Amino acid sequence: MTKLVTTAPVPEGPGRTAVVMTMGALHDGHAALMRAARKDADFVIVTIFVNPLQFGAHEDLDRYPRTLEKDLQICEAEGVDIVFAPSVREIYPDGTPQVTIHPGPLGEQLEGAVRPGHFAGVLTVVLKLLHLTRPDVAYFGEKDYQQLTLIKRMVRDLSLDVEIVGVPTVREPDGLALSSRNRYLSPDERQLALALSRALNKGATQHTPDAVLATAGKELTGLSVDYLELRDPRLGPAHSGPARLLVAARVGTTRLIDNIEVELH
Numbered sequence: 001m002t003k004l005v006t007t008a009p010v011p012e013g014p015g016r017t018a019v020v021m022t023m024g025a026l027h028d029g030h031a032a033l034m035r036a037a038r039k040d041a042d043f044v045i046v047t048i049f050v051n052p053l054q055f056g057a058h059e060d061l062d063r064y065p066r067t068l069e070k071d072l073q074i075c076e077a078e079g080v081d082i083v084f085a086p087s088v089r090e091i092y093p094d095g096t097p098q099v100t101i102h103p104g105p106l107g108e109q110l111e112g113a114v115r116p117g118h119f120a121g122v123l124t125v126v127l128k129l130l131h132l133t134r135p136d137v138a139y140f141g142e143k144d145y146q147q148l149t150l151i152k153r154m155v156r157d158l159s160l161d162v163e164i165v166g167v168p169t170v171r172e173p174d175g176l177a178l179s180s181r182n183r184y185l186s187p188d189e190r191q192l193a194l195a196l197s198r199a200l201n202k203g204a205t206q207h208t209p210d211a212v213l214a215t216a217g218k219e220l221t222g223l224s225v226d227y228l229e230l231r232d233p234r235l236g237p238a239h240s241g242p243a244r245l246l247v248a249a250r251v252g253t254t255r256l257i258d259n260i261e262v263e264l265h
């Protein structure tokens, strides 16, 4: 039986505890995180919190999908022990916090260049939720690769006692990366959105930076691209060996991101 908890403290469980942090509107990508957690831990907590701190003034905070009833059913089916779904007041009792996490230089690049303050909001809430749930391990999707990288960095830089595990992106059969924002896409836009995964897949067939970027870029003509970049696995400058190709583009009014592993030589 999944137990819904809306106020801290979150009950502690026996043995190894895993947390999966979400903003709700759960889909199969989240279910994959829960399954990885369930396999590895004795006690699984899912947090559901649409964090105002990580949304810019012109972003989709108000229209972000809120589907708690359905989310609880998914958590129940995945054998989650506790869903922690606090109110904004519970997390930020004094309003906007004055002490926040500074994500460092990487927080201003890629997503951070387009969404100023976004990663300060993400890291601040992630740190708070880690404190409130006290897990041994926390699972995050590779779809938000920069978020995952920054969370790992925060854990190292601030000596947090938690293991961070990345889980591969779950895709529709046609390649579209699962995202809560996909539900905003009209059928025509959904068709256009396939260009992102197509660009990444074609780019990943190449092995020099110029060829990767040129091949991927060709697939994106006609889309409003925020960035298409090749970085090393920790999002520093790309060298030879494993690298990450990352893309963000707008399809209609919906902003989508995706990434893939690439091998450079």
Ligand code: PAF
Pocket (backbone or CB within 6 Å): 021, 022, 023, 049, 051, 054, 122, 125, 126, 144, 147
């Ligand atoms: O990836 C998300 O859903 C959010 O950014 C997170 C990690 C739950 C923080 O609000």
